[in-house]
Amino acid sequence: MTIRILPPDVAAKIAAGEVVERPASVVKELVENAIDAGAKTIRVEIQSGGKRLIQVLDDGSGIPAEEIPLAFARHATSKLVSVDDLSRVTTLGFRGEALASVAAVSQLTLLSRPASQPAATRIRLEGGQQVVLGAAGSPGGTIITVENLFYNVPARLKFLKADATEAAHIHRIVSHYALAYPHIRFALQSDQRTTFQTNGRGDLFDALAAVFDLETARQMILVEYDEGRENARTRGREAGEDADEELLTSSPHRLSVHGYVGAPALHRGTRDQIIFFVNKRWIQDRSLNQAVVQAYHTFLPVGRYPVAVLNIELDPAEVDVNVHPTKAEVKFQDPRAVFKAAQKAVREAVMAAAPVPAYGGQATPTYHYSGGFGDHAGDAAPWRTSFGPSFSQFGFEMQRTFDNEGERQPLLEPPAPQGLPLMRVVGQIQQMYIVAEGPDGLYLIDQHAAHERILYEKLAQQKAQAAVARQQLLEPVVVELSPGQAALVEAELKALSEVGFELEPFGGATYRIRAVPDILGQANPAQALVDILAEMADGAIPLARETHEKIAITVCKRASIKGGQILSQEEMRELVRQLEATSAPRTCPHGRPTMIHLSATQLAKEFGRL
Numbered sequence: 001m002t003i004r005i006l007p008p009d010v011a012a013k014i015a016a017g018e019v020v021e022r023p024a025s026v027v028k029e030l031v032e033n034a035i036d037a038g039a040k041t042i043r044v045e046i047q048s049g050g051k052r053l054i055q056v057l058d059d060g061s062g063i064p065a066e067e068i069p070l071a072f073a074r075h076a077t078s079k080l081v082s083v084d085d086l087s088r089v090t091t092l093g094f095r096g097e098a099l100a101s102v103a104a105v106s107q108l109t110l111l112s113r114p115a116s117q118p119a120a121t122r123i124r125l126e127g128g129q130q131v132v133l134g135a136a137g138s139p140g141g142t143i144i145t146v147e148n149l150f151y152n153v154p155a156r157l158k159f160l161k162a163d164a165t166e167a168a169h170i171h172r173i174v175s176h177y178a179l180a181y182p183h184i185r186f187a188l189q190s191d192q193r194t195t196f197q198t199n200g201r202g203d204l205f206d207a208l209a210a211v212f213d214l215e216t217a218r219q220m221i222l223v224e225y226d227e228g229r230e231n232a233r234t235r236g237r238e239a240g241e242d243a244d245e246e247l248l249t250s251s252p253h254r255l256s257v258h259g260y261v262g263a264p265a266l267h268r269g270t271r272d273q274i275i276f277f278v279n280k281r282w283i284q285d286r287s288l289n290q291a292v293v294q295a296y297h298t299f300l301p302v303g304r305y306p307v308a309v310l311n312i313e314l315d316p317a318e319v320d321v322n323v324h325p326t327k328a329e330v331k332f333q334d335p336r337a338v339f340k341a342a343q344k345a346v347r348e349a350v351m352a353a354a355p356v357p358a359y360g361g362q363a364t365p366t367y368h369y370s371g372g373f374g375d376h377a378g379d380a381a382p383w384r385t386s387f388g389p390s391f392s393q394f395g396f397e398m399q400r401t402f403d404n405e406g407e408r409q410p411l412l413e414p415p416a417p418q419g420l421p422l423m424r425v426v427g428q429i430q431q432m433y434i435v436a437e438g439p440d441g442l443y444l445i446d447q448h449a450a451h452e453r454i455l456y457e458k459l460a461q462q463k464a465q466a467a468v469a470r471q472q473l474l475e476p477v478v479v480e481l482s483p484g485q486a487a488l489v490e491a492e493l494k495a496l497s498e499v500g501f502e503l504e505p506f507g508g509a510t511y512r513i514r515a516v517p518d519i520l521g522q523a524n525p526a527q528a529l530v531d532i533l534a535e536m537a538d539g540a541i542p543l544a545r546e547t548h549e550k551i552a553i554t555v556c557k558r559a560s561i562k563g564g565q566i567l568s569q570e571e572m573r574e575l576v577r578q579l580e581a582t583s584a585p586r587t588c589p590h591g592r593p594t595m596i597h598l599s600a601t602q603l604a605k606e607f608g609r610l
């Protein structure tokens, strides 16, 4: 299709938005255009976090010479024509706004050649005004170079974050698209260094390994769920026969969920690695996020989140993509159906791969479940029988979680008032839990979580008094970091120093450690730093405002007593005493419980004394 200016009635229906917020927004729009153009290879190059330069090169269809000036007009697009098209968008772009918006706030050069034309066209715009238009030599495809973003909008320039932070946002965009399009070869170069690339061979597993790492990818479970197939099978069974292929392919409401999710052993402190695509468009959706978290119910520790990369495919007519300024959210015609499908798809995959958890019996005091999973408790849906044990074999059953979009926390008893009663330490079990007696029954205390809470409050207090205790090293330790870790240190030097690290650049990705937080005790300084950086990088790109918090939590985690450590009676008493003195003794800084309480009444009930 050729590029045309949308008629006013269509333009008026387009949810307009400020698409250019930061360098990553530019990368998102340009990469989407390259994907829409059918590129097999997309190379992104940035300098200074994209502030100096962003270049996106693709080998897609190119833009015919005569259409090039039009591409920079507002509401000029080759991707839709009528209002009707807006209700079944199959391309990532459709508003015809991105090029115009980006050109308006930068110095932009576009070089493009469709395979059918002998020469490329080169156009340069500054602040949206065309300054050069001519022919040039170039391989087929399109190269767009955006220099000095916001050079003419100082107000927005001011809000940009450090280069490393902006680069991290760009990394996130590129790597997410690489997950959605394993058939496309992606490469990202930041300040002349390749920081990310995929092979474009079409295997999602390879892309996962590139985006996370091989070890993480190996712990992921394949999700292949097809609602059309499911419905057809059910219908087939009802009719007393096997599903036939015709039913499978002609199913009107086909909804499929494909991708990978983490095995239960793989979990994170944040939800940032739950990634969704709808018809291969990367979107944010709280409710879908919730669907996945709920699918792991009881499989993950409280406050931990799974890793998931899922593409939901459905008829484009059943999803409205024209609802959000940056196209980051969509609206489903039947959100419940999509929620259910996502939850079921993940639950099936996890159940099939996970070993049976040892909850045994239904008497587990803190788990009270009723009802079945989904709307058909007790039926023999094929996914249950073919994918392993039914829920009843687990000794518990899932609640009807579908009706509830909110966070469900049924695991512990009703919240007790803050503060702890005095406790008497009885002993330690599994080198991990302290058994204690209180005025009302038994307490099991997780020694690691409890110590994390204690250290965290200590650190917070020191910080409030601007007196964070650090250990000055007699001999500075030189540590060689990975480029990613070095970028993190560079970006968070201040926050790291606020918790007690004294680090100085020592050339390249090498740093010299002069001091470490006092609470790290005798830990090997280099190893501790590397561990902390790894933990920080794991999960999300730190949001600037929460970074010091996140670093503090990570340091405390590293510094605290681990499971597997035998504690003396005296050490346990001291730990419990210090825990009693904290302001929020019942949870660790990650939000996991530090203790479980079995009241005298519960004990009596369990033993049949009541």
Ligand code: ADP
Pocket: 003, 029, 033, 034, 037, 058, 060, 061, 062, 063, 071, 076, 077, 078, 079, 092, 093, 094, 095, 096, 097, 098, 099, 100, 142
């Ligand atoms: P939209 O993507 O919403 O159509 P854009 O402003 O992003 O709007 O792009 C305008 C038009 O320019 C597109 O519809 C497309 O025809 C053309 N275009 C932009 N980038 C490319 C590219 N990398 N390869 C081929 N055509 C492109």
Ligand code: MG
Pocket: 029, 032, 033, 092, 093, 094, 096, 098, 099
């Ligand atoms: Mg576009």
